[in-house]
Amino acid sequence: MAGGDEERGRSSKKLKTRFSSSKATQEEYFDDYGNDFDNDTRDGEREIKAREFTNLELKPDHANRPIWACPDGRIFLETFSPFYKQAYDFLIAIAEPVTRPELIHEYNLTPHSLYAAVSAGLETETIISILSKLSKIKLSSEIIDFIHGSTANYGKVKLVLKNNRYFVKSQFPEVLKRLLKDEVISKAQINFEVENVKQRCLPNALNYPMLEEYNVHNDIVNPDLNIALKPEAERRPYQIKSLSKMFSNGRARSGIIVLPCGAGKSLVGVSAACSIKKSCLCLATNAVSVDQWAFQFTLWSTIQKENISRFTSDNKENFRGSAGVVVTTYNMIAFGGKRSEDSEKIIEEIRNREWGLLLMDEVHVVPAHMFRKVISITKSHCKLGLTATLVREDERITDLNFLIGPKLYEANWLDLVKEGFIANVQCAEVWCPMTKEFFAEYLKKENSKKKQALYVMNPNKFRACEFLIRFHEQQRGDKIIVFADNLFALTTYAMKLRKPMIYGATSHNERSRILEAFKSNPDVNTIFLSKVGDNSIDIPEANVIIQISSHAGSRRQEAQRLGRILRAKGKLQDRMAGGKEEYNAFFYSLVSTDTQEMYYSTKRQQFLVDQGYSFKVITSLPPPDSGADLSYHSLDEQIELLSKVLNAGDDMVGLEQLQEDSDDITLIKSKRSAGSMSAFSGANGMVYMEYTTGKNKQGHGSKSKPKDPSKRHTLFKKRFAP
Amino acid sequence: MVNAIKGLLISCDIPMAQFIINYNASLPPSQKFILHVLDNTHIFVQPSMGEMIRSKIAEFRDQNTYEKPA
Numbered sequence A: 001m002a003g004g005d006e007e008r009g010r011s012s013k014k015l016k017t018r019f020s021s022s023k024a025t026q027e028e029y030f031d032d033y034g035n036d037f038d039n040d041t042r043d044g045e046r047e048i049k050a051r052e053f054t055n056l057e058l059k060p061d062h063a064n065r066p067i068w069a070c071p072d073g074r075i076f077l078e079t080f081s082p083f084y085k086q087a088y089d090f091l092i093a094i095a096e097p098v099t100r101p102e103l104i105h106e107y108n109l110t111p112h113s114l115y116a117a118v119s120a121g122l123e124t125e126t127i128i129s130i131l132s133k134l135s136k137i138k139l140s141s142e143i144i145d146f147i148h149g150s151t152a153n154y155g156k157v158k159l160v161l162k163n164n165r166y167f168v169k170s171q172f173p174e175v176l177k178r179l180l181k182d183e184v185i186s187k188a189q190i191n192f193e194v195e196n197v198k199q200r201c202l203p204n205a206l207n208y209p210m211l212e213e214y215n216v217h218n219d220i221v222n223p224d225l226n227i228a229l230k231p232e233a234e235r236r237p238y239q240i241k242s243l244s245k246m247f248s249n250g251r252a253r254s255g256i257i258v259l260p261c262g263a264g265k266s267l268v269g270v271s272a273a274c275s276i277k278k279s280c281l282c283l284a285t286n287a288v289s290v291d292q293w294a295f296q297f298t299l300w301s302t303i304q305k306e307n308i309s310r311f312t313s314d315n316k317e318n319f320r321g322s323a324g325v326v327v328t329t330y331n332m333i334a335f336g337g338k339r340s341e342d343s344e345k346i347i348e349e350i351r352n353r354e355w356g357l358l359l360m361d362e363v364h365v366v367p368a369h370m371f372r373k374v375i376s377i378t379k380s381h382c383k384l385g386l387t388a389t390l391v392r393e394d395e396r397i398t399d400l401n402f403l404i405g406p407k408l409y410e411a412n413w414l415d416l417v418k419e420g421f422i423a424n425v426q427c428a429e430v431w432c433p434m435t436k437e438f439f440a441e442y443l444k445k446e447n448s449k450k451k452q453a454l455y456v457m458n459p460n461k462f463r464a465c466e467f468l469i470r471f472h473e474q475q476r477g478d479k480i481i482v483f484a485d486n487l488f489a490l491t492t493y494a495m496k497l498r499k500p501m502i503y504g505a506t507s508h509n510e511r512s513r514i515l516e517a518f519k520s521n522p523d524v525n526t527i528f529l530s531k532v533g534d535n536s537i538d539i540p541e542a543n544v545i546i547q548i549s550s551h552a553g554s555r556r557q558e559a560q561r562l563g564r565i566l567r568a569k570g571k572l573q574d575r576m577a578g579g580k581e582e583y584n585a586f587f588y589s590l591v592s593t594d595t596q597e598m599y600y601s602t603k604r605q606q607f608l609v610d611q612g613y614s615f616k617v618i619t620s621l622p623p624p625d626s627g628a629d630l631s632y633h634s635l636d637e638q639i640e641l642l643s644k645v646l647n648a649g650d651d652m653v654g655l656e657q658l659q660e661d662s663d664d665i666t667l668i669k670s671k672r673s674a675g676s677m678s679a680f681s682g683a684n685g686m687v688y689m690e691y692t693t694g695k696n697k698q699g700h701g702s703k704s705k706p707k708d709p710s711k712r713h714t715l716f717k718k719r720f721a722p
Numbered sequence B: 001m002v003n004a005i006k007g008l009l010i011s012c013d014i015p016m017a018q019f020i021i022n023y024n025a026s027l028p029p030s031q032k033f034i035l036h037v038l039d040n041t042h043i044f045v046q047p048s049m050g051e052m053i054r055s056k057i058a059e060f061r062d063q064n065t066y067e068k069p070a
Helices: A002-016 A023-033 A041-050 A084-094 A111-119 A124-134 A141-151 A173-181 A183-191 A194-200 A237-246 A265-276 A287-300 A330-334 A341-352 A369-377 A396-403 A413-418 A436-443 A445-456 A459-476 A487-497 A508-520 A555-565 A596-611 A624-629 A635-647 A664-668 B014-026 B047-063
Strands: A067-069 A074-078 A096-099 A104-108 A157-162 A165-170 A213-215 A251-253 A255-258 A280-284 A308-311 A325-329 A354-361 A379-387 A407-410 A425-432 A480-484 A526-529 A544-549 A585-592 A615-618 B008-011 B034-039 B042-045
Touching (some): A074 A084, A084 A104, A111 A407, A165 A173, A237 A251, A237 A407, A251 A379, A265 A280, A265 A287, A265 A379, A280 A330, A287 A325, A425 A596, A436 A445, A445 A487, A445 A544, A445 A635, A459 A487, A459 A544, A459 A635, A480 A487, A487 A526, A487 A635, A508 A526, A585 A596, B014 B034, B014 B042, B042 B047
Parallel strands (some): A255 A379, A280 A325, A280 A354, A308 A325, A354 A379, A425 A585, A425 A615, A480 A526, A480 A544, A544 A585
Antiparallel strands (some): A067 A074, A074 A104, A213 A251, B008 B042, B034 B042
């Protein structure tokens, strides 16, 4: 199959070189574009006609200019041009990146991206003149009109938070009249639904996008917080750049900053809090991240211990003093059920306080309806969302535009790798053929529910995994994390290979113990993680990730997992091209060939491919002569494994369900779980056995019925002879 | 006298052999086409089934491949 695709790919390259200008650029562009699995050649021929731009006029000095600005809003940037850096900064501010491989980037001009540009302070005329200066081709009138149309209405309407109430401010009375006439907005006035007002004003509705700016210095109502960045907090150039998009003219803008994992998002968050110097509410996804954020605050800033508090189901602290930082989880705030009294008190305080900064970590989870409640419950002047992946499988990412604000800055992963700030990752897909018996079972219709279990427990995959672990541990001394969504697989693999594992039900203490051992103990080099490992758990010392099973098709999940290892390690010189540690981080995705896993795996790589990572495919693991060195070599062992998989209950072979961090009062309530009637009658292979506990065997315990007549219950006194 | 049956020899990898066997098992008895399973990678089938088997395999592989929407 791979062979066939390559042939089609080549013929499409020939067709596509009808773009005018230097052939060299085009070949390189498509060489890079074609080294992965995506292949749109079938409709490529049709689209070639639509994207035919050969008749556009080139400017005489086009060789000096770095971008192609096409009439349909797409922009292509040559990264090898001397003006790449400036052009990149400008394009990131006005357009959305579509894909950024090594040599040519593609961007898209959309109303939303122009909105972001204008809220960052760029004016319409400036945008047009710079775009035209950088472009090889004359800007078409379509583009100019588009930019005018999208930016005309910005800045006319402002949303202001004063005395705990929201006001819509505008210098143009006719705009206000128009807004008031709108049904949705007038209803919102009565119900204080700010979110609806903001949504209505977006470009796809009334087209009066609201500016939300927080004038930090003029805010005398809210008490100041004594917090500043420590002098040893050295900020890297991209961190400073992203913050400069947020703060200018003494005002703070709300929005989202996208930085790769491991690039130092926490420092950006803490910096923002230090610049605003008012109370800050920091939201994280789970209790572990809460601890980490609190730690980051104390690490990078001069905040006093009594001014920072954590609010989780285990910790119900509150800060002393008039201003401070509260770190909590989305669940704790958005929780709709009954709370314990302590929680209720703290929630009331959070609700009534006017926060200077609402700092949201991993903002891509916010659009879900539960998390949106957080924004409507809390009142804050400025909202900063931090994330590494602005993609979600459901299309709710555009909700963020009105919930938080526009995207302020997005860093280019490959640039950060080149500058040595994040590790240079070698991504590889290891193709493991299914064994005859496993594949036969996979195909059978009655095993449709067990399909996932079967392709994950493929013995060849197991052998490949074992081989990789052995290779990296022994020959390179790397730290390895193995990810598995499927709990059954996780337990089987971990137990067979005798490695520690962490999943949803592992207690907090045991998790800390295992993570600590992983960090410091030279004998513990591999751990197995389930879905819990996907978010924010800080494991800076891992270099290798092996993925044996994963949630069907989530691009976000794959990108997050890469984040676990994107910590720059080793010396900077070694990491440069040609140095001895050029690739010092590895990401292996083990896939069983000829199964649904292939489909999901390609889908998940899309995000990483668009970021510029290339995937290598490895087909010869483990080496055929390894034979009995690895497990499951003999047919008997494989058949035994197969029967184990087939006999496991349906619930066990599915995905792990994580219990979200919730208020302690709900944890006390009883849990319901689905059972089957056959289990009760012993069909699950369980047998009832009666036995006496040690206490009674010794004759020590007293029998339950007292023989003493006077101690009998009143009801029975009459029955027995007195 | 030798009894000879004319047929088609299919040589493939182990998983695809399993796929063909499974497909054969899912057909009603009148349409079963496998004459003999030689070993893990070779199967002897009725001569007219060549195209049919090819298209089934292509269909199966398409299901497992993800094409990026243009």
